[in-house]
Amino acid sequence: MSIKPRIAVIGAGLGGVTCAILLQKMGHDVVIYEQAPRLARIGAGIGLGPNVLKVMREAGVMDQMMDIGIVHQSSYSRVWDTGEILWNRRDNDWAEKYGLPPLTMHRGDMLTVLSRALKPGTIVFNKQLLDIGTRMGETQLLFTDQTEYEADIVIGADGVNSKVREILLGYEPPIYTGFVAYRSIYPSSLLGDFKVSSDAAKWWSDDRHPAQEDRHFIIYYLTKQRDEIYFVTGSPAPDWPGGVSSIPATKKEIKECYEGFHDEVQRVIDAAPAASKWPLLERNPLPLWSRDNIVVLGDACHPMKxxxxxxxxxAIEDAAILARCIDAASGNFTAAFRRYRANRIERTSRVQRESHENVWMKHPTDPSWVYGYDATTIDLVSEDTLVD
Ligand SMILES: Cc1cc2nc3c(=O)[nH]c(=O)nc-3n(C[C@H](O)[C@H](O)[C@H](O)COP(=O)(O)OP(=O)(O)OC[C@H]3O[C@@H](n4cnc5c(N)ncnc54)[C@H](O)[C@@H]3O)c2cc1C
Structure with a gap:
């Protein structure tokens, strides 16, 4: 093995790219292998809590993201039909409480900013991992185009259908939760004279209503100029055709699902030129996160609603903690990966559980355990604290 390990990251998603940036800043040699021909600009927004922005600051990209995204001035939790406000989150107070504000942006813009912080040529595209083997004591990555590369450490950041997870634990598809997300992004000008009544809102169905299955409708602005609007839902759907990550959705099916919801929701659906539909997938916490020199992070490890x-x-917090554990490892990566898991398992499992329940911040909530966390500075516990 070389003095500095050759680190291969599988997958150029938000987790993989963040991990690579942080490792490169620490002086490590990193290559990302990505199956896609280029970085995709998925039509979706993303909310980044103060806990995530702290890692973006460490990666040196926070200011660029703050220039593009929006800190919502008003963010409401509302009743589906009457619009009654259950909670006004006042996100703009969060900088004082949690060190940084929450930021919302287009996820394609976020990935573009992140990828520019990598050393040129870090991402090798059109490389779909097929298998990991060994030859003469060296770890070999085998790709579907029959090319092979060597690495000393392999980080599986390859998402919910992770091949690296499969290599560690065997094939098992993720669990379809019985819910989909309808998503659409479009210019706010398409709403005409109508203005949404807050920068962000989550409209909750009534769990006391006997005929209404759990569903919600989230609307928020994506840009500082408020010229781009986004909706994303959690909507019951008993079946999902396997093998695809998203399909187009019709306005008719969205309208049917949200029949009776407030006029603001109806107007936002009506103005959307197109929408897509995504399955909500999850896994139970994995019994194993690493073996020898192979480790997983993000959705490869703990996908959630x-x-x-x-x-x-x-995924981004994992990236920061994993990079710190690798950097401190002085060659014993098996121990470094156990240390990474010891520092992450409890928190990620709790977030998986609470995400599944879908009650987060419906009513006034103290979110400090999520947003107050700083993966870049928190004291790391030793791998000896890990109970398998
Ligand atoms: C509707 C919806 C809304 C969401 N909103 C938010 C939000 O507001 N905030 C938030 O924090 N999270 C949100 N999430 C969750 C978030 O999208 C994921 O948790 C996150 O993208 C996981 O990042 P990742 O880097 O682990 O994996 P991914 O982003 O899935 O990246 C994996 C990468 O690996 C590549 N890959 C896969 N297999 C291979 C292979 N065999 N070889 C090479 N490359 C491979 C893929 O092409 C991809 O580029 C949302 C999710 C959904 C479904």
Whole structure:
């Protein structure tokens, strides 16, 4: 093995790219192998809590993101039909409470900013991992185009259908939760004279209503200029056709699902030129996060329903803690990966559980355990604290 390990990250998603930036800043040699031909600009927004921005600051990209995204001035939790306000989150007070504000932006813009912070040529595109083997004591990555590369450490940041997770634990599809997310982004000008009544709002169905299955509708601005609007839902759907990550959605099906919801929701659906539909997938906490020199992070490790807006947040926190554990490892990466897990398992499992329940911040909530966390400075516990 070389003095500085050759680190291979599988997957150029938000977790993988963040991990690579932080490792490069620490002086490590990192290559990212990504199956796609280029970075995709998925039509979706992303909410980044103060816990996530702290890692973005460490990665040197926070200011660029703050220039593009928006800190919502008003963020409401509301009743589906009457619009009664259950909670006004006052996100703009959060900088004082948690060190930094929450930021919302287009996820494609976020990935663009992140990828520019990598050393040129870090991402190798069109490389879909097929298997990991060994030859003469060296770890070999085998890709579907039959190319092979060597690495000393392999970080699986390859998402919910992770091949690296499969290599560690065997094939098992993620669990379809019985919910989909309808998503659409469009220019706010398409709303005409109508203005949404807050920068962000989550409209909750009534769990006391006997005929209404759990569903919600989230609307928020994506840019400082408030010229781009986004909606994303959690909507019951008994089946999902396997094998695809998203399909187009019709306005008719969205209207049917949100029939009777407040006029503001109806107007935002009516103005959308197009929408897509995504399955909400999750896994139970994994019994194993690493073996020898292979480790997983983010959705490869703990995919969750998106109802705390923390899936990418946990991937990004993982990236920061894993980079710190690798950097401190002095060659014993098996111990470094156990230390990483010891520092992450409890928190990510709790976020998975609470995301599944979908009650986060419906009513006034103290979110300090999520937003007050700083993965870049928190004292790391030793791997000896890990109970398998
Ligand atoms: C509707 C919805 C809304 C959400 N909203 C939020 C939010 O507001 N805030 C938040 O924090 N999170 C949110 N999330 C969760 C978030 O999107 C995920 O948790 C996050 O993207 C996970 O990041 P990742 O880097 O682990 O994986 P991914 O982003 O999935 O990246 C994985 C990468 O690996 C690549 N890959 C896969 N297989 C291979 C292979 N075999 N070889 C090479 N490359 C491979 C993929 O092409 C991809 O680029 C939301 C999720 C959904 C579904």
């Amino acid at each position: 998106p109802h705390m807006g923390q899936g990418a947040g946990m």
